[in-house]
Amino acid sequence: MGLNKLTMKEVTLRDVAKEAGVSLATVSFALRNSPKISQVKRDHIQQVAASMGYRQNPLVSASMARIRGTRAVNYQATLGWVNDSPDADAWKSSKMYLGAQARAEELGFVLDDLFLPEIRMDEPEVNVRRFCQIAQARGIHGVLLPEPYRWQHAREPWPDMAVVVIGHITCHAHHTTLSRQARQSPYNSVVAGIFTNLWAIYDALHERGYQRIGLTGTDWLNQFWDNQLRAAGLEFNEILPAASRVAPFMLEYRGKKVPDSFRTWIKDQRPDVVIACIFEVGGWLEQLGLKAPEDIGLANINLGPLEQGWSGLDQRNELIGAAAVDLLSSHMIRNDRGVPLYPKRVTIPGIWVDGETTRPMKD
Secondary structure: OOHHHHOOOOOOHHHHHHHHOOOHHHHHHHHOOOOOOOHHHHHHHHHHHHHOOOOOOHHHHHHHHHHOOOOOOOOOEEEEEEEOOOOOOOOOOOHHHHHHHHHHHHHOEEEEEEEOOOOOOOOHHHHHHHHHHHHHHOOOOEEEEEOOOOHHHHOOOOOOOEEEEEOOOOOOHHHOOOOHHHHOOOOEEEEEOHHHHHHHHHHHHHHOOOOOEEEEEEHHHHHHOOOHHHHHHHHHHHOOOHHHOOOOEEEOOOOOOOOHHHHHHHHHHOOOEEEEOOOHHHHHHHHOOOOOOOOOEEEEOOOOHHHOOOEEEEOOHHHHHHHHHHHHHHHHHHOOOOOOOOOOEEEEOOEEEOOOOOOOOOO
16 A cells, blocks of 8 residues: 555554555554564564554553453553652642642543653753653653743653643743744643633622732743733723722842832832732731731732632642643543644633631622
8 A cells, every 4th residue: 555545544553454464463463562473573564654654542552451451440541740840749749730640540541750850951852852751661642741840841842742731831031032922832731811810819809899909920920921910900900990000010029028119119009909929929018017908908819838828819720730631631532642733722710719818808
């Protein structure tokens, strides 16, 4: 059969068998490296399969493995959780990882940590190649990239892998000249709905009687979230009367000592509640002699362990992790790998949580 006739449809085992001039069973043995046929014949058939573009579906393989009794009944395949952080345990106790792990188990998948003890900071292509080698050695054909420590990893080719990115791509300061298109991942992704979440916070604070709502953030976070922080603050101000408008405050500094620019912003803008994107804002208000909620309200856009007792938004990271597994498993079922033609972005909205740093909702 001419190879050009196979380019319009998926290559099957039957196609490989016909091209190689052998039986279906022989092809199956060869692709599983079975000792039932000679190494020479195995190599020949594998070369024929590769030249025809044949790709083995890991879920079909898992089903056949179940039939042969070599796998647990509920096993589908193994998914890789790529940890490119310097800390091997960076994700182990996070809601995002635990949510992904729980969802993987529900669907019959195993979630396996992929960690490199040494990341080559200026050679992302080398890192990705090493991650792929680890994954392939473990029989992994689909990976999750959770909030990559090195954003370039979500831009690199992952050969013969199904890929889903979790979270927005980090753009470090020295990459701010890159266009948004140049920074965006070509892969499907699952993210928190930053713009939607900010509006949920604004609505919740208005229901609690706050009129002058001040949004604070950092330039880095604003870039990280595709400029959605500043955009939401500016759009919200457009629907308010002039007397209630508070200019969004973005800064580069984050540390324990209150910045002079923040002190000036509080004095000039006079917000009656502050939406914080970083934990340090709570300490800055205390240094200015402002106690929440008596003197000023305080809410956080992404409540975490550091914001115990705060009001704000739970971004429901466990659902983000679970949705990423759902998306990746759909790739695995269809045997889709590589860069999708039309990348999808799944957005998960957060929910408001009442804490001790804002007054209660009006009756």
